[in-house]
Amino acid sequence: MQEISLDQVDPSEYDVIVAGAGAGGLLTALALSAEGKKVLVIEKGDRVGGVWHGYWVDGFRVDQGLHVITRVTRGAFVRFLKTYLSPPPEFILHDGWDFRVHDKTGTIPSSIGETLRWPLAGWRGRLGLVKIGAKIKTMKLEEMKKYKDISFFEFMQSRGATHQVTLDVMQSAIYMAAGVPITQASAYESLRTLKDTDKESSKLGSAKRLLLGSHDYDEGYVIGGMEGLVKRV
Ligand SMILES: Cc1cc2nc3c(=O)[nH]c(=O)nc-3n(C[C@H](O)[C@H](O)[C@H](O)COP(=O)(O)OP(=O)(O)OC[C@H]3O[C@@H](n4cnc5c(N)ncnc54)[C@H](O)[C@@H]3O)c2cc1C
Known part of the structure:
Protein backbone atom coordinates (compact mmCIF):
# COMPACT_ATOMS: atom_id res chain seq x y z
CA MET A 1 0.00 0.00 0.00
CA ASP A 95 -12.67 -19.54 26.34
CA GLY A 96 -15.69 -17.28 26.48
CA TRP A 97 -16.92 -14.00 27.84
CA ASP A 98 -17.11 -12.80 31.40
CA PHE A 99 -19.78 -10.41 32.51
CA ARG A 100 -19.32 -8.00 35.38
CA VAL A 101 -22.16 -6.35 37.30
CA HIS A 102 -20.77 -4.11 40.06
CA ASP A 103 -18.44 -6.42 42.01
CA LYS A 104 -19.81 -9.75 40.72
CA THR A 105 -18.41 -11.59 37.71
CA GLY A 106 -19.87 -14.54 35.83
CA THR A 107 -19.70 -16.17 32.42
CA ILE A 108 -22.42 -15.50 29.85
CA PRO A 109 -25.05 -18.22 30.24
CA SER A 110 -25.52 -20.33 27.12
CA SER A 111 -28.47 -22.53 28.10
CA ILE A 112 -31.77 -22.22 29.95
CA GLY A 113 -30.34 -24.05 32.97
CA GLU A 114 -27.32 -21.75 33.18
CA THR A 115 -29.53 -18.67 32.80
CA LEU A 116 -31.86 -19.79 35.59
CA ARG A 117 -28.85 -20.25 37.89
CA TRP A 118 -27.08 -17.05 36.76
CA PRO A 119 -25.75 -15.36 39.90
CA LEU A 120 -25.67 -11.86 38.43
CA ALA A 121 -29.43 -11.30 38.20
CA GLY A 122 -32.46 -11.70 40.44
CA TRP A 123 -35.20 -14.19 39.50
CA ARG A 124 -37.23 -11.65 37.48
CA GLY A 125 -34.17 -10.75 35.42
CA ARG A 126 -33.33 -14.42 34.85
CA LEU A 127 -36.88 -15.26 33.75
CA GLY A 128 -36.90 -12.25 31.42
CA LEU A 129 -33.64 -13.42 29.86
CA VAL A 130 -34.88 -17.00 29.43
CA LYS A 131 -38.07 -15.80 27.75
CA ILE A 132 -36.49 -13.44 25.25
CA GLY A 133 -33.45 -15.71 24.75
CA ALA A 134 -35.72 -18.63 23.84
CA LYS A 135 -37.67 -16.44 21.42
CA ILE A 136 -34.52 -15.24 19.65
CA LYS A 137 -32.73 -18.59 19.49
CA THR A 138 -35.78 -20.29 17.96
CA MET A 139 -36.75 -17.46 15.60
CA LYS A 140 -36.48 -18.30 11.90
CA LEU A 141 -34.09 -16.11 9.92
CA GLU A 142 -36.96 -15.29 7.57
CA GLU A 143 -39.04 -13.93 10.46
CA MET A 144 -36.13 -11.69 11.54
CA LYS A 145 -36.37 -9.82 8.24
CA LYS A 146 -39.67 -8.34 9.46
CA TYR A 147 -37.67 -6.27 11.94
CA LYS A 148 -35.38 -4.53 9.46
CA ASP A 149 -36.84 -1.07 10.05
CA ILE A 150 -36.94 -0.91 13.83
CA SER A 151 -34.31 -0.69 16.54
CA PHE A 152 -33.50 -3.62 18.80
CA PHE A 153 -34.93 -1.65 21.73
CA GLU A 154 -38.25 -1.32 19.90
CA PHE A 155 -38.19 -5.06 19.22
CA MET A 156 -37.63 -5.74 22.94
CA GLN A 157 -40.51 -3.42 23.83
CA SER A 158 -42.80 -5.13 21.32
CA ARG A 159 -42.06 -8.44 23.10
CA GLY A 160 -42.65 -6.98 26.56
CA ALA A 161 -38.96 -7.62 27.41
CA THR A 162 -38.50 -4.41 29.34
CA HIS A 163 -37.09 -5.62 32.66
CA GLN A 164 -34.00 -3.51 33.38
CA VAL A 165 -31.62 -6.48 33.81
CA THR A 166 -32.79 -7.99 30.51
CA LEU A 167 -32.24 -4.66 28.76
CA ASP A 168 -28.83 -4.16 30.41
CA VAL A 169 -27.60 -7.61 29.35
CA MET A 170 -28.80 -7.11 25.77
CA GLN A 171 -27.30 -3.62 25.73
CA SER A 172 -23.88 -5.01 26.71
CA ALA A 173 -24.03 -7.80 24.13
CA ILE A 174 -25.14 -5.52 21.30
CA TYR A 175 -22.77 -2.69 22.17
CA MET A 176 -19.89 -5.13 22.00
CA ALA A 177 -20.92 -6.30 18.53
CA ALA A 178 -22.15 -3.09 16.93
CA GLY A 179 -20.65 -0.25 18.96
CA VAL A 180 -24.03 1.48 19.32
CA PRO A 181 -26.75 1.37 22.00
CA ILE A 182 -29.79 -0.88 21.51
CA THR A 183 -31.89 2.20 20.76
CA GLN A 184 -29.79 2.68 17.60
CA ALA A 185 -28.91 -0.90 16.65
CA SER A 186 -30.97 -2.53 13.90
CA ALA A 187 -33.29 -5.19 15.34
CA TYR A 188 -32.66 -7.47 12.36
CA GLU A 189 -28.84 -7.34 12.69
CA SER A 190 -29.04 -7.72 16.47
CA LEU A 191 -31.30 -10.76 16.22
CA ARG A 192 -28.95 -12.42 13.73
CA THR A 193 -25.97 -11.71 15.99
CA LEU A 194 -27.71 -13.11 19.06
CA LYS A 195 -29.01 -16.20 17.29
CA ASP A 196 -25.35 -16.81 16.42
CA THR A 197 -25.91 -19.06 13.45
CA ASP A 198 -26.79 -18.36 9.85
CA LYS A 199 -28.24 -21.83 9.46
CA GLU A 200 -31.90 -22.56 10.02
CA SER A 201 -32.31 -25.39 12.48
CA SER A 202 -35.28 -27.61 13.21
CA LYS A 203 -37.45 -26.96 16.28
CA LEU A 204 -35.77 -29.97 17.91
CA GLY A 205 -32.29 -28.61 17.09
CA SER A 206 -33.16 -25.17 18.52
CA ALA A 207 -34.69 -26.74 21.63
CA LYS A 208 -31.53 -28.83 22.15
CA ARG A 209 -29.31 -25.73 21.81
CA LEU A 210 -31.47 -23.94 24.35
CA LEU A 211 -31.45 -26.75 26.88
CA LEU A 212 -27.84 -27.85 26.54
CA GLY A 213 -26.15 -24.68 25.25
CA SER A 214 -24.25 -24.24 22.02
CA HIS A 215 -21.13 -26.26 21.28
CA ASP A 216 -20.34 -24.25 18.14
CA TYR A 217 -18.39 -21.68 20.11
CA ASP A 218 -15.13 -20.71 18.43
C1 LIG B 1 -16.44 -1.01 20.53
C2 LIG B 1 -16.61 -1.92 19.32
C3 LIG B 1 -16.33 -3.28 19.44
C4 LIG B 1 -16.47 -4.12 18.33
N1 LIG B 1 -16.13 -5.43 18.48
C5 LIG B 1 -16.16 -6.24 17.41
C6 LIG B 1 -15.70 -7.57 17.51
O1 LIG B 1 -15.21 -7.98 18.56
N2 LIG B 1 -15.81 -8.38 16.43
C7 LIG B 1 -16.33 -7.92 15.25
O2 LIG B 1 -16.41 -8.70 14.29
N3 LIG B 1 -16.76 -6.65 15.12
C8 LIG B 1 -16.68 -5.80 16.17
N4 LIG B 1 -17.09 -4.51 16.04
C9 LIG B 1 -17.62 -4.08 14.75
C10 LIG B 1 -16.50 -3.81 13.72
O3 LIG B 1 -15.40 -3.21 14.36
C11 LIG B 1 -17.03 -2.89 12.65
O4 LIG B 1 -18.21 -3.44 12.09
C12 LIG B 1 -16.05 -2.69 11.50
O5 LIG B 1 -14.73 -2.46 11.96
C13 LIG B 1 -16.57 -1.52 10.68
O6 LIG B 1 -15.74 -1.31 9.57
P1 LIG B 1 -16.19 -0.32 8.42
O7 LIG B 1 -15.07 -0.28 7.44
O8 LIG B 1 -17.51 -0.73 7.90
O9 LIG B 1 -16.45 1.10 9.11
P2 LIG B 1 -15.46 2.11 9.90
O10 LIG B 1 -14.45 1.40 10.72
O11 LIG B 1 -16.35 3.10 10.56
O12 LIG B 1 -14.63 2.83 8.74
C14 LIG B 1 -15.17 3.80 7.91
C15 LIG B 1 -13.99 4.68 7.44
O13 LIG B 1 -14.47 5.53 6.40
C16 LIG B 1 -14.00 6.86 6.62
N5 LIG B 1 -14.95 7.73 5.95
C17 LIG B 1 -16.24 7.96 6.28
N6 LIG B 1 -16.80 8.80 5.38
C18 LIG B 1 -15.85 9.07 4.46
C19 LIG B 1 -15.82 9.88 3.28
N7 LIG B 1 -16.90 10.57 2.88
N8 LIG B 1 -14.67 9.95 2.57
C20 LIG B 1 -13.56 9.26 2.97
N9 LIG B 1 -13.52 8.49 4.09
C21 LIG B 1 -14.66 8.39 4.81
C22 LIG B 1 -13.97 6.99 8.14
O14 LIG B 1 -13.10 8.04 8.55
C23 LIG B 1 -13.45 5.60 8.55
O15 LIG B 1 -12.04 5.54 8.57
C24 LIG B 1 -16.95 -3.62 17.10
C25 LIG B 1 -17.22 -2.25 16.99
C26 LIG B 1 -17.04 -1.40 18.07
C27 LIG B 1 -17.29 0.09 17.91
Missing part, protein backbone atom coordinates in the same frame (compact mmCIF):
# COMPACT_ATOMS: atom_id res chain seq x y z
CA GLN A 2 1.36 3.40 -0.97
CA GLU A 3 0.14 6.62 0.71
CA ILE A 4 -0.41 9.73 -1.42
CA SER A 5 -2.18 13.04 -0.86
CA LEU A 6 -5.37 13.84 -2.78
CA ASP A 7 -3.84 16.65 -4.86
CA GLN A 8 -1.46 14.11 -6.41
CA VAL A 9 -4.24 11.74 -7.43
CA ASP A 10 -5.35 11.18 -11.00
CA PRO A 11 -8.57 9.13 -10.62
CA SER A 12 -8.41 7.96 -14.23
CA GLU A 13 -5.36 5.84 -13.31
CA TYR A 14 -7.46 3.55 -11.10
CA ASP A 15 -9.88 0.72 -11.82
CA VAL A 16 -11.68 1.12 -8.50
CA ILE A 17 -12.00 3.91 -5.92
CA VAL A 18 -12.99 2.88 -2.39
CA ALA A 19 -14.31 5.53 0.04
CA GLY A 20 -13.13 4.95 3.62
CA ALA A 21 -10.16 3.01 4.98
CA GLY A 22 -12.02 1.12 7.73
CA ALA A 23 -11.99 -2.68 7.85
CA GLY A 24 -14.58 -2.83 5.06
CA GLY A 25 -12.69 -0.53 2.69
CA LEU A 26 -9.25 -1.98 3.40
CA LEU A 27 -10.31 -5.58 2.95
CA THR A 28 -12.25 -4.75 -0.22
CA ALA A 29 -9.13 -3.05 -1.57
CA LEU A 30 -6.99 -6.01 -0.53
CA ALA A 31 -9.18 -8.48 -2.40
CA LEU A 32 -9.53 -6.31 -5.50
CA SER A 33 -5.82 -5.61 -5.77
CA ALA A 34 -5.05 -9.31 -5.30
CA GLU A 35 -7.40 -9.91 -8.24
CA GLY A 36 -5.29 -7.53 -10.36
CA LYS A 37 -7.23 -4.25 -10.02
CA LYS A 38 -5.54 -0.92 -9.38
CA VAL A 39 -7.33 0.43 -6.31
CA LEU A 40 -7.43 3.87 -4.70
CA VAL A 41 -8.72 4.10 -1.10
CA ILE A 42 -9.72 7.61 0.00
CA GLU A 43 -9.74 8.26 3.75
CA LYS A 44 -11.07 11.49 5.25
CA GLY A 45 -9.42 10.93 8.65
CA ASP A 46 -5.74 11.07 9.51
CA ARG A 47 -5.26 7.32 9.99
CA VAL A 48 -6.40 4.07 8.45
CA GLY A 49 -8.46 1.39 10.20
CA GLY A 50 -11.63 3.34 11.09
CA VAL A 51 -13.06 1.97 14.35
CA TRP A 52 -10.55 -0.86 13.94
CA HIS A 53 -7.54 0.39 15.92
CA GLY A 54 -5.76 -0.01 19.22
CA TYR A 55 -4.15 1.83 22.10
CA TRP A 56 -2.10 1.05 25.19
CA VAL A 57 -3.24 1.14 28.84
CA ASP A 58 -0.64 0.46 31.57
CA GLY A 59 1.45 -1.65 29.23
CA PHE A 60 -1.55 -3.64 27.94
CA ARG A 61 -2.61 -3.45 24.35
CA VAL A 62 -6.36 -2.76 23.87
CA ASP A 63 -7.90 -3.44 20.48
CA GLN A 64 -11.06 -1.52 19.72
CA GLY A 65 -13.67 -2.36 17.13
CA LEU A 66 -13.14 -5.59 15.26
CA HIS A 67 -10.99 -7.55 17.72
CA VAL A 68 -12.72 -10.82 18.50
CA ILE A 69 -13.42 -12.90 15.44
CA THR A 70 -16.51 -15.05 15.55
CA ARG A 71 -16.29 -18.53 14.01
CA VAL A 72 -12.55 -18.24 13.84
CA THR A 73 -12.08 -21.83 12.69
CA ARG A 74 -14.96 -21.96 10.21
CA GLY A 75 -16.07 -18.46 9.28
CA ALA A 76 -15.99 -16.44 6.08
CA PHE A 77 -13.81 -13.67 7.52
CA VAL A 78 -11.02 -16.07 8.39
CA ARG A 79 -11.32 -17.82 5.01
CA PHE A 80 -11.04 -14.40 3.40
CA LEU A 81 -7.88 -13.47 5.34
CA LYS A 82 -6.29 -16.83 4.56
CA THR A 83 -7.04 -16.37 0.87
CA TYR A 84 -5.65 -12.87 0.56
CA LEU A 85 -2.84 -12.57 3.13
CA SER A 86 0.33 -14.53 2.71
CA PRO A 87 1.50 -15.89 5.09
CA PRO A 88 -2.00 -16.11 6.61
CA PRO A 89 -2.51 -14.60 10.07
CA GLU A 90 -2.60 -16.93 13.05
CA PHE A 91 -5.40 -16.95 15.60
CA ILE A 92 -5.79 -17.91 19.21
CA LEU A 93 -9.09 -19.10 20.67
CA HIS A 94 -10.45 -17.65 23.90
CA GLU A 219 -14.15 -17.10 18.88
CA GLY A 220 -10.60 -15.88 18.84
CA TYR A 221 -8.09 -13.12 18.41
CA VAL A 222 -5.58 -12.61 15.69
CA ILE A 223 -2.04 -12.96 17.06
CA GLY A 224 -0.38 -9.55 16.93
CA GLY A 225 -3.72 -7.74 17.27
CA MET A 226 -5.82 -6.02 14.68
CA GLU A 227 -3.43 -3.13 14.21
CA GLY A 228 -0.81 -5.64 13.09
CA LEU A 229 -3.33 -6.87 10.55
CA VAL A 230 -4.09 -3.32 9.35
CA LYS A 231 -0.37 -2.74 8.79
CA ARG A 232 -0.11 -5.92 6.74
CA VAL A 233 -3.10 -4.92 4.59
Whole structure:
Protein backbone atom coordinates (compact mmCIF):
# COMPACT_ATOMS: atom_id res chain seq x y z
CA MET A 1 0.00 0.00 0.00
CA GLN A 2 1.36 3.40 -0.97
CA GLU A 3 0.14 6.62 0.71
CA ILE A 4 -0.41 9.73 -1.42
CA SER A 5 -2.18 13.04 -0.86
CA LEU A 6 -5.37 13.84 -2.78
CA ASP A 7 -3.84 16.65 -4.86
CA GLN A 8 -1.46 14.11 -6.41
CA VAL A 9 -4.24 11.74 -7.43
CA ASP A 10 -5.35 11.18 -11.00
CA PRO A 11 -8.57 9.13 -10.62
CA SER A 12 -8.41 7.96 -14.23
CA GLU A 13 -5.36 5.84 -13.31
CA TYR A 14 -7.46 3.55 -11.10
CA ASP A 15 -9.88 0.72 -11.82
CA VAL A 16 -11.68 1.12 -8.50
CA ILE A 17 -12.00 3.91 -5.92
CA VAL A 18 -12.99 2.88 -2.39
CA ALA A 19 -14.31 5.53 0.04
CA GLY A 20 -13.13 4.95 3.62
CA ALA A 21 -10.16 3.01 4.98
CA GLY A 22 -12.02 1.12 7.73
CA ALA A 23 -11.99 -2.68 7.85
CA GLY A 24 -14.58 -2.83 5.06
CA GLY A 25 -12.69 -0.53 2.69
CA LEU A 26 -9.25 -1.98 3.40
CA LEU A 27 -10.31 -5.58 2.95
CA THR A 28 -12.25 -4.75 -0.22
CA ALA A 29 -9.13 -3.05 -1.57
CA LEU A 30 -6.99 -6.01 -0.53
CA ALA A 31 -9.18 -8.48 -2.40
CA LEU A 32 -9.53 -6.31 -5.50
CA SER A 33 -5.82 -5.61 -5.77
CA ALA A 34 -5.05 -9.31 -5.30
CA GLU A 35 -7.40 -9.91 -8.24
CA GLY A 36 -5.29 -7.53 -10.36
CA LYS A 37 -7.23 -4.25 -10.02
CA LYS A 38 -5.54 -0.92 -9.38
CA VAL A 39 -7.33 0.43 -6.31
CA LEU A 40 -7.43 3.87 -4.70
CA VAL A 41 -8.72 4.10 -1.10
CA ILE A 42 -9.72 7.61 0.00
CA GLU A 43 -9.74 8.26 3.75
CA LYS A 44 -11.07 11.49 5.25
CA GLY A 45 -9.42 10.93 8.65
CA ASP A 46 -5.74 11.07 9.51
CA ARG A 47 -5.26 7.32 9.99
CA VAL A 48 -6.40 4.07 8.45
CA GLY A 49 -8.46 1.39 10.20
CA GLY A 50 -11.63 3.34 11.09
CA VAL A 51 -13.06 1.97 14.35
CA TRP A 52 -10.55 -0.86 13.94
CA HIS A 53 -7.54 0.39 15.92
CA GLY A 54 -5.76 -0.01 19.22
CA TYR A 55 -4.15 1.83 22.10
CA TRP A 56 -2.10 1.05 25.19
CA VAL A 57 -3.24 1.14 28.84
CA ASP A 58 -0.64 0.46 31.57
CA GLY A 59 1.45 -1.65 29.23
CA PHE A 60 -1.55 -3.64 27.94
CA ARG A 61 -2.61 -3.45 24.35
CA VAL A 62 -6.36 -2.76 23.87
CA ASP A 63 -7.90 -3.44 20.48
CA GLN A 64 -11.06 -1.52 19.72
CA GLY A 65 -13.67 -2.36 17.13
CA LEU A 66 -13.14 -5.59 15.26
CA HIS A 67 -10.99 -7.55 17.72
CA VAL A 68 -12.72 -10.82 18.50
CA ILE A 69 -13.42 -12.90 15.44
CA THR A 70 -16.51 -15.05 15.55
CA ARG A 71 -16.29 -18.53 14.01
CA VAL A 72 -12.55 -18.24 13.84
CA THR A 73 -12.08 -21.83 12.69
CA ARG A 74 -14.96 -21.96 10.21
CA GLY A 75 -16.07 -18.46 9.28
CA ALA A 76 -15.99 -16.44 6.08
CA PHE A 77 -13.81 -13.67 7.52
CA VAL A 78 -11.02 -16.07 8.39
CA ARG A 79 -11.32 -17.82 5.01
CA PHE A 80 -11.04 -14.40 3.40
CA LEU A 81 -7.88 -13.47 5.34
CA LYS A 82 -6.29 -16.83 4.56
CA THR A 83 -7.04 -16.37 0.87
CA TYR A 84 -5.65 -12.87 0.56
CA LEU A 85 -2.84 -12.57 3.13
CA SER A 86 0.33 -14.53 2.71
CA PRO A 87 1.50 -15.89 5.09
CA PRO A 88 -2.00 -16.11 6.61
CA PRO A 89 -2.51 -14.60 10.07
CA GLU A 90 -2.60 -16.93 13.05
CA PHE A 91 -5.40 -16.95 15.60
CA ILE A 92 -5.79 -17.91 19.21
CA LEU A 93 -9.09 -19.10 20.67
CA HIS A 94 -10.45 -17.65 23.90
CA ASP A 95 -12.67 -19.54 26.34
CA GLY A 96 -15.69 -17.28 26.48
CA TRP A 97 -16.92 -14.00 27.84
CA ASP A 98 -17.11 -12.80 31.40
CA PHE A 99 -19.78 -10.41 32.51
CA ARG A 100 -19.32 -8.00 35.38
CA VAL A 101 -22.16 -6.35 37.30
CA HIS A 102 -20.77 -4.11 40.06
CA ASP A 103 -18.44 -6.42 42.01
CA LYS A 104 -19.81 -9.75 40.72
CA THR A 105 -18.41 -11.59 37.71
CA GLY A 106 -19.87 -14.54 35.83
CA THR A 107 -19.70 -16.17 32.42
CA ILE A 108 -22.42 -15.50 29.85
CA PRO A 109 -25.05 -18.22 30.24
CA SER A 110 -25.52 -20.33 27.12
CA SER A 111 -28.47 -22.53 28.10
CA ILE A 112 -31.77 -22.22 29.95
CA GLY A 113 -30.34 -24.05 32.97
CA GLU A 114 -27.32 -21.75 33.18
CA THR A 115 -29.53 -18.67 32.80
CA LEU A 116 -31.86 -19.79 35.59
CA ARG A 117 -28.85 -20.25 37.89
CA TRP A 118 -27.08 -17.05 36.76
CA PRO A 119 -25.75 -15.36 39.90
CA LEU A 120 -25.67 -11.86 38.43
CA ALA A 121 -29.43 -11.30 38.20
CA GLY A 122 -32.46 -11.70 40.44
CA TRP A 123 -35.20 -14.19 39.50
CA ARG A 124 -37.23 -11.65 37.48
CA GLY A 125 -34.17 -10.75 35.42
CA ARG A 126 -33.33 -14.42 34.85
CA LEU A 127 -36.88 -15.26 33.75
CA GLY A 128 -36.90 -12.25 31.42
CA LEU A 129 -33.64 -13.42 29.86
CA VAL A 130 -34.88 -17.00 29.43
CA LYS A 131 -38.07 -15.80 27.75
CA ILE A 132 -36.49 -13.44 25.25
CA GLY A 133 -33.45 -15.71 24.75
CA ALA A 134 -35.72 -18.63 23.84
CA LYS A 135 -37.67 -16.44 21.42
CA ILE A 136 -34.52 -15.24 19.65
CA LYS A 137 -32.73 -18.59 19.49
CA THR A 138 -35.78 -20.29 17.96
CA MET A 139 -36.75 -17.46 15.60
CA LYS A 140 -36.48 -18.30 11.90
CA LEU A 141 -34.09 -16.11 9.92
CA GLU A 142 -36.96 -15.29 7.57
CA GLU A 143 -39.04 -13.93 10.46
CA MET A 144 -36.13 -11.69 11.54
CA LYS A 145 -36.37 -9.82 8.24
CA LYS A 146 -39.67 -8.34 9.46
CA TYR A 147 -37.67 -6.27 11.94
CA LYS A 148 -35.38 -4.53 9.46
CA ASP A 149 -36.84 -1.07 10.05
CA ILE A 150 -36.94 -0.91 13.83
CA SER A 151 -34.31 -0.69 16.54
CA PHE A 152 -33.50 -3.62 18.80
CA PHE A 153 -34.93 -1.65 21.73
CA GLU A 154 -38.25 -1.32 19.90
CA PHE A 155 -38.19 -5.06 19.22
CA MET A 156 -37.63 -5.74 22.94
CA GLN A 157 -40.51 -3.42 23.83
CA SER A 158 -42.80 -5.13 21.32
CA ARG A 159 -42.06 -8.44 23.10
CA GLY A 160 -42.65 -6.98 26.56
CA ALA A 161 -38.96 -7.62 27.41
CA THR A 162 -38.50 -4.41 29.34
CA HIS A 163 -37.09 -5.62 32.66
CA GLN A 164 -34.00 -3.51 33.38
CA VAL A 165 -31.62 -6.48 33.81
CA THR A 166 -32.79 -7.99 30.51
CA LEU A 167 -32.24 -4.66 28.76
CA ASP A 168 -28.83 -4.16 30.41
CA VAL A 169 -27.60 -7.61 29.35
CA MET A 170 -28.80 -7.11 25.77
CA GLN A 171 -27.30 -3.62 25.73
CA SER A 172 -23.88 -5.01 26.71
CA ALA A 173 -24.03 -7.80 24.13
CA ILE A 174 -25.14 -5.52 21.30
CA TYR A 175 -22.77 -2.69 22.17
CA MET A 176 -19.89 -5.13 22.00
CA ALA A 177 -20.92 -6.30 18.53
CA ALA A 178 -22.15 -3.09 16.93
CA GLY A 179 -20.65 -0.25 18.96
CA VAL A 180 -24.03 1.48 19.32
CA PRO A 181 -26.75 1.37 22.00
CA ILE A 182 -29.79 -0.88 21.51
CA THR A 183 -31.89 2.20 20.76
CA GLN A 184 -29.79 2.68 17.60
CA ALA A 185 -28.91 -0.90 16.65
CA SER A 186 -30.97 -2.53 13.90
CA ALA A 187 -33.29 -5.19 15.34
CA TYR A 188 -32.66 -7.47 12.36
CA GLU A 189 -28.84 -7.34 12.69
CA SER A 190 -29.04 -7.72 16.47
CA LEU A 191 -31.30 -10.76 16.22
CA ARG A 192 -28.95 -12.42 13.73
CA THR A 193 -25.97 -11.71 15.99
CA LEU A 194 -27.71 -13.11 19.06
CA LYS A 195 -29.01 -16.20 17.29
CA ASP A 196 -25.35 -16.81 16.42
CA THR A 197 -25.91 -19.06 13.45
CA ASP A 198 -26.79 -18.36 9.85
CA LYS A 199 -28.24 -21.83 9.46
CA GLU A 200 -31.90 -22.56 10.02
CA SER A 201 -32.31 -25.39 12.48
CA SER A 202 -35.28 -27.61 13.21
CA LYS A 203 -37.45 -26.96 16.28
CA LEU A 204 -35.77 -29.97 17.91
CA GLY A 205 -32.29 -28.61 17.09
CA SER A 206 -33.16 -25.17 18.52
CA ALA A 207 -34.69 -26.74 21.63
CA LYS A 208 -31.53 -28.83 22.15
CA ARG A 209 -29.31 -25.73 21.81
CA LEU A 210 -31.47 -23.94 24.35
CA LEU A 211 -31.45 -26.75 26.88
CA LEU A 212 -27.84 -27.85 26.54
CA GLY A 213 -26.15 -24.68 25.25
CA SER A 214 -24.25 -24.24 22.02
CA HIS A 215 -21.13 -26.26 21.28
CA ASP A 216 -20.34 -24.25 18.14
CA TYR A 217 -18.39 -21.68 20.11
CA ASP A 218 -15.13 -20.71 18.43
CA GLU A 219 -14.15 -17.10 18.88
CA GLY A 220 -10.60 -15.88 18.84
CA TYR A 221 -8.09 -13.12 18.41
CA VAL A 222 -5.58 -12.61 15.69
CA ILE A 223 -2.04 -12.96 17.06
CA GLY A 224 -0.38 -9.55 16.93
CA GLY A 225 -3.72 -7.74 17.27
CA MET A 226 -5.82 -6.02 14.68
CA GLU A 227 -3.43 -3.13 14.21
CA GLY A 228 -0.81 -5.64 13.09
CA LEU A 229 -3.33 -6.87 10.55
CA VAL A 230 -4.09 -3.32 9.35
CA LYS A 231 -0.37 -2.74 8.79
CA ARG A 232 -0.11 -5.92 6.74
CA VAL A 233 -3.10 -4.92 4.59
C1 LIG B 1 -16.44 -1.01 20.53
C2 LIG B 1 -16.61 -1.92 19.32
C3 LIG B 1 -16.33 -3.28 19.44
C4 LIG B 1 -16.47 -4.12 18.33
N1 LIG B 1 -16.13 -5.43 18.48
C5 LIG B 1 -16.16 -6.24 17.41
C6 LIG B 1 -15.70 -7.57 17.51
O1 LIG B 1 -15.21 -7.98 18.56
N2 LIG B 1 -15.81 -8.38 16.43
C7 LIG B 1 -16.33 -7.92 15.25
O2 LIG B 1 -16.41 -8.70 14.29
N3 LIG B 1 -16.76 -6.65 15.12
C8 LIG B 1 -16.68 -5.80 16.17
N4 LIG B 1 -17.09 -4.51 16.04
C9 LIG B 1 -17.62 -4.08 14.75
C10 LIG B 1 -16.50 -3.81 13.72
O3 LIG B 1 -15.40 -3.21 14.36
C11 LIG B 1 -17.03 -2.89 12.65
O4 LIG B 1 -18.21 -3.44 12.09
C12 LIG B 1 -16.05 -2.69 11.50
O5 LIG B 1 -14.73 -2.46 11.96
C13 LIG B 1 -16.57 -1.52 10.68
O6 LIG B 1 -15.74 -1.31 9.57
P1 LIG B 1 -16.19 -0.32 8.42
O7 LIG B 1 -15.07 -0.28 7.44
O8 LIG B 1 -17.51 -0.73 7.90
O9 LIG B 1 -16.45 1.10 9.11
P2 LIG B 1 -15.46 2.11 9.90
O10 LIG B 1 -14.45 1.40 10.72
O11 LIG B 1 -16.35 3.10 10.56
O12 LIG B 1 -14.63 2.83 8.74
C14 LIG B 1 -15.17 3.80 7.91
C15 LIG B 1 -13.99 4.68 7.44
O13 LIG B 1 -14.47 5.53 6.40
C16 LIG B 1 -14.00 6.86 6.62
N5 LIG B 1 -14.95 7.73 5.95
C17 LIG B 1 -16.24 7.96 6.28
N6 LIG B 1 -16.80 8.80 5.38
C18 LIG B 1 -15.85 9.07 4.46
C19 LIG B 1 -15.82 9.88 3.28
N7 LIG B 1 -16.90 10.57 2.88
N8 LIG B 1 -14.67 9.95 2.57
C20 LIG B 1 -13.56 9.26 2.97
N9 LIG B 1 -13.52 8.49 4.09
C21 LIG B 1 -14.66 8.39 4.81
C22 LIG B 1 -13.97 6.99 8.14
O14 LIG B 1 -13.10 8.04 8.55
C23 LIG B 1 -13.45 5.60 8.55
O15 LIG B 1 -12.04 5.54 8.57
C24 LIG B 1 -16.95 -3.62 17.10
C25 LIG B 1 -17.22 -2.25 16.99
C26 LIG B 1 -17.04 -1.40 18.07
C27 LIG B 1 -17.29 0.09 17.91
